[in-house]
Amino acid sequence: MRVNFTVNGRPREADDVWEGESLLYVLRERLGLPGSKNACEQGECGSCTVRLDGVPVCACLVAAGQAEGREVVTVEGLADYARQRAQGGCAAGACGTSLQDGRHRPAEGTGTGSQAGEGTELSPVQQAFIDAGAVQCGFCTPGLLVASDELLERNPNPTDADIREALSGNLCRCTGYEKIMDAVRLAAARQSEGV
Amino acid sequence: MQAEGAPTKITQGSRTKGGIGESTLRPDGTLKVTGEFAYSSDMWHEDMLWGQILRSTVAHAEIVSIDTGEALATPGVYAVLTYDDLPTDVRNYGLEIQDTPVLAHGKVRHHGEPVALVAADHPETARRAAAKIKVEYRELPVITDEKSAVAPDAVLVHENRDDHHIGHVPHPNIVHRQPIVRGNVDEARRRADVIVEGEYTFGMQDQAFLGPESGLAVPEEDGGVHLYIATQWLHSDLRQIAPVLGLPEKKVRMTLSGVGGAFGGREDLSMQIHACLLALRTGKPVKIVYNRFESFFGHVHRHPAKLHYEHGATKDGKLTHMKCRIVLDGGAYASASPAVVGNASSLSAGPYVVDDVDIEAIALYTNNPPCGAMRGFGAVQACFAYEAQMDKLAKKLGMDPVEFRRLNAMEQGTLMPTGQPVDSPAPVAELLRRVKAMPLPPERQWESSEGADVRQLPGGLSNTTHGEGVVRGVGYAVGIKNVGFSEGFDDYSTAKVRMEVVGGEPVATVHTAMAEVGQGGVTVHAQIARTELGVTRVTIHPADTQVGSAGSTSASRQTYVTGGAVKNACELVREKVLEIGRRKFGSYHPAWATAELLLEGGKVVTDGGEILGDLADVLEDEAVEVEEEWRHRPTEAFDLRTGQGNGHVQYSFAAHRAVVEVDTELGLVKVIELACAQDVGKALNPLSVIGQIQGGTTQGLGVAVMEEIIVDPKTAKVRNPSFTDYLIPTILDTPTIPVDVLELADEHAPYGLRGVGEAPTLSSTPAVLAAIRNATGLALDRTPVRPEHLTGTA
Known part of the structure; x- marks a missing residue:
């Protein structure tokens, strides 16, 4: 078909x-x-x-x-989706809380810029996962990013218990989840600071 | 037509020095968060076929007949292969003992053993065709434990063994036996004021890496094959694959695809040979991807174990002696069992001073699933048992369990049961002190003005308690793990480092065959190159077999050994660069000849800080390249009778404190916090080090309270091969994991570093068990603990 x-x-x-x-x-x-x-x-x-x-x-x-x-x-479309949402557009479905402009940042951490990613624009959640060390083997990462982005869309200031509940359907075998918690907290904090 | 998803070079710059000791970010991070990083299951090729493996439905049986006719006649099917189609006389493979058939030959020895292969144009067509292959089995009695393995009339799992262990094992159904005897246990026992004994059981744990076994085999014009694969050691795979295909190693090109975790489960081959066979037979690229169900059958697991321990101590709390017997179930094929036996025996006394020991460890051949490498490798099972013993002794002596451990803690200079001195820092007492000194999480955190927050309680949103029947417990444990391959193995790594000027800027390229499985080895290689060569930009070349072996991403060894090889190659490149500089500019400044010269910030500088010139001017259009093997200190085999010998390279130590809350009525456990203190020698990348410790800790938590492959003792069949029935910790099951990192340099290791990855997996499990015992008062001599063990309904 x-x-x-x-x-x-x-x-x-x-x-x-x-x-x-x-x-x-x-x-x-x-x-x-x-x-x-x-x-x-x-x-x-x-x-x-x-x-x-x-x-x-x-x-x-x-x-x-x-x-x-x-x-x-x-x-693959998360960065565009987040940018359009931040600009008030809506890529798909309900947009929830509109996010601040400037959430979009180039792929550079505080200490390191990857040439492989230079010029690649990332969503705030994607950047936070890199910066917080939430990526090891990375196999769980795409699913966690989509789930985390959706959480922050409907709840911009989640408590730790909220984060754990929202991500409880996503298994990770490498990190022990601590850095994933850090990444979502970091993305939420940057978002609320409008950076 | 190229294979899509083939790895490419990644060049990483840095705004800071980006050298060792900094938490630089992963060079592959951006690719991994955008979905562009190609894992082995993402490989794609025009016109490719899908491979499927038919596996045995019974554990132990003779194969009476195989009928492939209907499968072959299925539209869309290109090939069906059985044992009879194998191209050469080499039809077995194995890490140490070549006892594993590529496809079953007349007999299957465990549930899920590969029997036949199918290649078809759609994965579902291949699956359905495989289901049409008719295999008639004549079932044999199953060997499932030590009793059935060594019974006088026991069926031999392997007839006609000719491996090098058969001469010293008491029965052909025992793979390997390692005794260790030191001092005089009978005499020492007389000095003991208290003696405790225990019989402990450790369940079968699965690595449960998330990226399934997968790869793409592409036939090449020269009659060879190019395999894109997720593995832990490319060259070990190559050595096993090429003879079965009947090809010289140079005609089997191996490139590392993205690896979705490993944890030991990719040391053995899975679908590598199968994909190559189908590709060579059909002349088309063949992709094989296991689903999760098949993955549970497609790799070895952690050895389940029975451990019997006896310890004695004087009334002032000093250990007198230790006796133990460790029985590991190796399952149907040897895999890494001999080395796991070596580890379990040599590390069975734990990080304690105990001079009089009598130790025996064996691994069985059974018809259970094959077991081999998993993070912690034999040391995990022992740690679970000896730490339970320490708590029992402390209790019997009326001592604090941490004080009792500190009183007996080994230190630098202590002799192992093997007689090997621990010749670098062994801060066992200090790690215990640190982990105990961390603030405890507040009690009854689930209470709030609006009532209980059930998310914080055992049972969570199942709403099983609002605090009734909930008790708290605290437990401690500490462990010792070896780093690197032991027992005389030639455990070298190779690195190729190149330096040249690109766009006016010096760039270093690091090429190794190291399997990056998520641990961050590629991050560390770039850091080492920056530190040693004074460059900003480093290119990481994809790992392949076009460069010498990097050994296995196992045994916490890669930062030490391949990191050591990269450092060594960088030093050799630096010497060559300086030689060029002296040749070109030596006559202009005497310091070229007289001073200690370094490469920093893209320049040649003296140790006094004087700049002699730009690297770009020294190199111009010249490229400097070195490929060199590097070795750590050699080790020795353990004596087969006494177990004596300097068998290990380095030791690694971690301690945990677990805080749990238990709903005693329903037997539900919530781990509230799992704190860890670990000595890492030198943290080359602190962010990655903490990530390793937290990840290892969580795998230890999993086998404490939930993870176990259940094998039916009557049929040896696996009952729970799925993530529905084999549970690994979710983010709700995992507590906060505060980490205290100690850095006491090991002078024998590059930068003083100590392998990090495995030690935290050891002590996590017994700490959680100790905390549950502390909460409930129950003895709990097996792991994982399930609700029925806590409610008395087991």
Whole structure:
């Protein structure tokens, strides 16, 4: 079958999709967007978290056909999505609290600039994950970024308990979660300071 | 047509010096947060096929017949391979003992053993075709524990063993046995005022790295194959893969793809040979990606263990002796079992002074899932048991458990049970003091003016208690782990470093075969190059087999050994650069000949700080390149009878304090805080060091209260191969982890550093167990602890 839907603000079309294919498979294998990850493919790990009409879902549990005519945001589109939201636009679904301008920053930490990322514009949550040391192997990172961004969209000043609850569907095996907590706190603080 | 997702060079600059000791950020960080970093499962190639493995549905059986006809006739299927299709006489592989069949030959020895391979144009077609392969099994009795393994009529898991351990093991179903005897336990026991014994059980833990086993094999025009793969050691894989394919090693090119965690689970081969076989058979690129269910069958696990300990102490609290027997279940194939036995035995006394010991460790061959390397590697199981013993002794003596440990703590100069002196700082007492001195989290944090916040309580949002039946406990533990490969292994690493001027600026390129699995080795390599070569920009070349071996990303060794190799290669490059400078400019300034020269800030400077020239002017269009192997101090094998020998390179120490709250009515545990103090010698990257400690601590927490692969004792079949049934800690299960990092240099190691990754995984588990015992008063001699163990309903 053919599936038409919007991915990261662009209309996309996938052909020859077998009815049993998941949204995750179509994103990764047919649309060249492997950023959403395949750690369990059974809805337990959250590494494939994407926004479907604004709602965070496990893309592995969504049949590709269910995405027909809908809007999907993946980690690849997170920076644009955050920028449009900050500018008052709305890439997909409900925008929630409008975020401050200037949340968008180039990919440079306090001490290091990566040439590989020079010129790459990142969302505040993406930058905070790098700065706080929340990325090790990075396989859980795309799902955590989408989930964290969604949390900060609806709750700009989350308590620690709020963060833990919002991210409880995302497994990480490397970090022990402490630096992930730091990253979300950092993104929230920068956001409230308007930097 | 290129493979999409092949790794590229990453160049990282720095606004600060960006050298060692700074928390520089990961060079691959931006790629990882944008989704652009290509993991092995992200590889893609035009016209590629998907590989699928058919695995045994029973644990131990003869294969009567395999019928592949229907599978082969399925539209979209390109190949179906069984044992009979293997191209050469080399049909087994293995890390140390080549006992693992690439595809089952007449027999399967564990549940989930690979039996046949399918390549098809869609992964679902491949799965369905594999399901059409008819395998007839004739089941054999299963060996599942020591009793069944060494019974007089026991079936041999491997007939006709000819490995180098068979000569010294008491039974062919024992892979390896290592005794260690020092002093005289019988005499020492007479001095003991108290003696405690314990029988402990450690469950089977899974590495549960998130990136599944996966890779892409691309056939090459010369008849060879290029494998893009997630592994811990490219050259070890290569050595095992090439003979099975019947290819010389130079025709098997290996490139490291993005690795989604490892923790020991990628030391053994998984789908590497299978993908190459299918690619060479079909002439097309073949991608294999396990799902989580298959991943539980596709890699070895942490050895489950039974440990029997006896300790004695005098009434003033000094250890007199220790006897222990550690039985590790190695499962159906040897994997790393012999080395795990070496570790478990040699580290079984823990970080304590005890001169009279009688130790035995063995690993069994059984029909349970194969077990091998996992973070902590044999030392984890021992630490769980000896730390329980320390608490028992302290209690019997009426002493504080931390004071009792400090009284017996080893220090620099202490002899290990192997007779090896610990010849660098061993701040065991200090780590305990520090972890105890950290402020305790406040009691009853869940209370608020609006009632109990159930999120802070055992059971969480399940709303099982508002504080009724909840008791708090505090527990301590400390452990010792070796760093680097031991027992005489030639544990070298290779680094190739190049320096040249690009765009008017000196740039260093570091090329190693080190597997970056998330630990941050690439970050550290760039830091070392900046420190040694005085450059800002460093390019990290993708890891591949076009450079010499970097050894394994295992045993907490990469920063030490490959870091040491990078440092050494940088020093050699620096010498060559200075030689060029002396040749060009030596006649202009006497300091070129007389002073100690350094490279700093892109310039050649004297140790007095005088600038002699720009690196750009020294090098001009010349490039300086060095590839060199580097070795740490050699080690020795352990004597097979006495266990004596200088077997280890370096030791690493961590201590934990756990604070738990237990709902005693439902048996639910909430870990409130898990504080750690660790000596790291020198923190090359403090942010990464803390990340390693917190991550290791959390894996220890997992096996304390939730993680266990359940194997049916009657059938040896795995009951819970999924993240629905095998639970790893979520962010809700994981407490705050305050970390106190001590830096006491080891003069034998580069920059004085000490391997970091594993030690925190040791003491975390027994600290949590001690805290639960402290809260409940229960003995708890097994891990993980489940609710039924706390409510008396087990």
